[in-house]
Amino acid sequence: MERDESVFIMGEDIKRSIYGATMGLLEEFGEKRVLDTPLSENAFFGAAVGAAAVGMRPVVETLTSFMWVAMDQLVSQAAKMRYMFGGQVNLPVVYRATMYYGGGSAAHHSDRSYPMFMNMPGLKIVAPSNPADMKGLMKTAIRDDDVVIMFEDGTLFGNRGDVPANEDLPNGELLVPFGQANTLREGTDVTVVAIAGSVPHAIAAADELEADGISVEVIDPRTLVPLDKGTILESVERTGRLVIADPAHKVCSAASEIASIVAEEGFWSLQAPIVKVASEQVHIPYSPVLEKLVYPTKEKIVTAVKRTLE
Amino acid sequence: MAIDKDLLMLMLRRMWTIRHFEETVIDIYAKGEFGGAAHPYIGEEAVAVGACVAMQDTDYIAGNHRSHGHPLAKGGDPKRAMAELLGRVDGYCKGKGGSMHLADFSIGILGESGILGSSLPVATGAALASKIKGEDFISAVFFGDGASNQGACHESMNLASVWKLPIIFICENNQYAVTTSYRDTVAVEHVSDRASAYNMPGVLVDGQDVVAMYEAISVAIERARAGEGPSLVEGLTYRYEEHSLGLGRIRRGEYRPEEEIERWRQRDPIVIHEKRLVEQGIATQEECDAVRDEVRKEIDEALEFARNSPFPEPEDLFDDMFANPIPQA
Numbered sequence: 001m002e003r004d005e006s007v008f009i010m011g012e013d014i015k016r017s018i019y020g021a022t023m024g025l026l027e028e029f030g031e032k033r034v035l036d037t038p039l040s041e042n043a044f045f046g047a048a049v050g051a052a053a054v055g056m057r058p059v060v061e062t063l064t065s066f067m068w069v070a071m072d073q074l075v076s077q078a079a080k081m082r083y084m085f086g087g088q089v090n091l092p093v094v095y096r097a098t099m100y101y102g103g104g105s106a107a108h109h110s111d112r113s114y115p116m117f118m119n120m121p122g123l124k125i126v127a128p129s130n131p132a133d134m135k136g137l138m139k140t141a142i143r144d145d146d147v148v149i150m151f152e153d154g155t156l157f158g159n160r161g162d163v164p165a166n167e168d169l170p171n172g173e174l175l176v177p178f179g180q181a182n183t184l185r186e187g188t189d190v191t192v193v194a195i196a197g198s199v200p201h202a203i204a205a206a207d208e209l210e211a212d213g214i215s216v217e218v219i220d221p222r223t224l225v226p227l228d229k230g231t232i233l234e235s236v237e238r239t240g241r242l243v244i245a246d247p248a249h250k251v252c253s254a255a256s257e258i259a260s261i262v263a264e265e266g267f268w269s270l271q272a273p274i275v276k277v278a279s280e281q282v283h284i285p286y287s288p289v290l291e292k293l294v295y296p297t298k299e300k301i302v303t304a305v306k307r308t309l310e
Numbered sequence: 311m312a313i314d315k316d317l318l319m320l321m322l323r324r325m326w327t328i329r330h331f332e333e334t335v336i337d338i339y340a341k342g343e344f345g346g347a348a349h350p351y352i353g354e355e356a357v358a359v360g361a362c363v364a365m366q367d368t369d370y371i372a373g374n375h376r377s378h379g380h381p382l383a384k385g386g387d388p389k390r391a392m393a394e395l396l397g398r399v400d401g402y403c404k405g406k407g408g409s410m411h412l413a414d415f416s417i418g419i420l421g422e423s424g425i426l427g428s429s430l431p432v433a434t435g436a437a438l439a440s441k442i443k444g445e446d447f448i449s450a451v452f453f454g455d456g457a458s459n460q461g462a463c464h465e466s467m468n469l470a471s472v473w474k475l476p477i478i479f480i481c482e483n484n485q486y487a488v489t490t491s492y493r494d495t496v497a498v499e500h501v502s503d504r505a506s507a508y509n510m511p512g513v514l515v516d517g518q519d520v521v522a523m524y525e526a527i528s529v530a531i532e533r534a535r536a537g538e539g540p541s542l543v544e545g546l547t548y549r550y551e552e553h554s555l556g557l558g559r560i561r562r563g564e565y566r567p568e569e570e571i572e573r574w575r576q577r578d579p580i581v582i583h584e585k586r587l588v589e590q591g592i593a594t595q596e597e598c599d600a601v602r603d604e605v606r607k608e609i610d611e612a613l614e615f616a617r618n619s620p621f622p623e624p625e626d627l628f629d630d631m632f633a634n635p636i637p638q639a
Contacts, residue, residue: 008442043434043469046428049431050372050432050435050439051436054435072428073428073462082630083631084403084411086407088403088414091633146633178636225639
């Protein structure tokens with residue numbers, strides 16, 4: 001926002017920053033660039049498209065669960081407009097969609113909906129798993145001339161991680177390019193591709209398996225559209241085994257797409273069936289006893305890795 | 311409101327442009343020159359023309375599925391519009407949008423939307439940009455009586471009003487959502503009555519009278535540019551044709567009597583405007599006829615242009631998805 005006057009942010013309760021991400025923005029950038037909206041997601045999701053079409057760079061803050069009421073604007077306008085109008089217009093919009101799940105929010109407030117948007121051409125889909133990527137991908141998203149949805153995983157909030165200082169970076173700022181996966185841990189026996197909130201579980205699983213003498217490579221795709229399939233295929237070529245950990249529901253998930261790519265393009269590297277560790281195909285129950293059964297965990301990933309080695 | 315002759319003749323020219331364009335579209339659709347849907351604007355010309363000639367090129371409009379009239383009213387090129395309908399590379403959208411998605415950003419046409427009510431938030435956003443940038447362009451959006459029942463419509467009106475955005479909501483009340491009368495679906499007597507819920511002026515206008523539309527929109531534009539916020543202008547109008555070309559062949563059951571259609575045809579917007587020009591001594595019938603004939607020729611040329619324009623190449627399929635392209639999945 002400091003760098004580019006056309007960047008502004010709107011959303012619900014962002015002036016008082018009830019979720020923390022917009023803290024201090026009102027004081028620094030004023031009422032014109034930090035807008036509290038009515039509870040009208042369809043209107044302000046679409047207004048972002050219209051503002052972008054005439055030269056602004058809107059950032060919209062929301063939760064995944066509120067995207068459903070704005071689906072027409074996300075799909076009919078944000079995703080389709082550029083192509084439908086023959087490339088006449090660029091739409092530099094960033095939708096920040098927080099995924100709150102795992103904390104007893106029940107079915108209406110626990111959505112991890114990125115696979116549905118991966119299915120819709122015209123959207124770039126980002127899913128960071130650590131603070132440095134969050135910053136670097138956010139900056140790339142805001143500067144990108146296309147519609148980007150940042151799926152921000154609430155289970156990661158509060159995690160700490162190193163974020164390089166600008167002066168320590170070769171070009172003086174942290175920009176993480178889209179379409180470049182991050183190999184968080186190198187390994188030789190099994191490849192684990194982990195998405196968003198599943199990444200810490202995958203790392204923990206790799207630690208545990210290492211003690212058993214199993215070497216796990218952990219890859220974080222960071223962006224799901226575009227997807228760095230090259231890094232994944234190259235890894236599977238070396239390990240011959242693939243587990244995918246994905247907090248989304250398992251049917252037509254990001255994991256499904258990655259599995260299908262590897263089955264189509266990396267089949268002859270595989271020495272065992274691919275295993276998906278995704279959320280169960282059920283709504284998110286309220287009771288913690290039930291909810292914890294749904295998502296990928298370290299234990300499920302460990303079991304899956306061992307299965308590929310049987 | 312004194313309106314000079316050039317502007318009055320421009321209104322006539324643009325209405326004839328739409329009329330001839332649509333008649334040509336109906337003709338070539340019947341001959342099978344293009345497929346898909348096309349929604350003729352015949353009968354409603356005064357609404358878009360009266361509104362658009364009150365605007366600047368730098369003002370923005372967005373529209374709906376009945377999409378040919380709005381861009382032509384704002385000065386869009388019939389050649390590129392016709393080429394788009396025929397799916398050719400010289401079309402406004404290089405053949406990727408078709409009849410329902412004409413757009414010309416160079417003259418403030420943000421594009422037409424096939425989903426009803428869907429362009430209201432987008433136009434609201436263009437107005438928001440004007441306000442944030444501190445510029446004086448305004449935005450306007452055309453929608454029908456049917457779309458006035460969409461949540462997007464109500465959300466946009468409320469948002470535009472609380473933020474005092476420079477936008478004009480223009481309801482073209484052609485009285486039927488496909489076959490359903492607005493009297494059966496709109497809870498108030500007039501769509502413009504809905505403005506009171508959003509603390510903005512709501513004006514009901516004779517949508518067959520291009521000058522009345524021009525005047526009402528001019529007032530709304532002045533209010534918008536002065537930073538006083540949005541307005542809702544309802545042009546009561548009528549479509550002579552079926553909702554969409556080809557629909558008459560499959561539709562079962564009548565929904566509006568022939569006498570009603572005939573009654574509205576007697577209030578034809580072009581006839582009303584020409585009559586005024588001649589009776590008030592502003593133009594002669596010959597001058598009016600000359601406009602009609604010139605436009606006829608222009609539309610014939612547009613059709614010729616469109617027919618001669620090449621179809622896209624297969625390798626064009628993936629172009630225009632992204633400004634910063636990504637590898638094809």
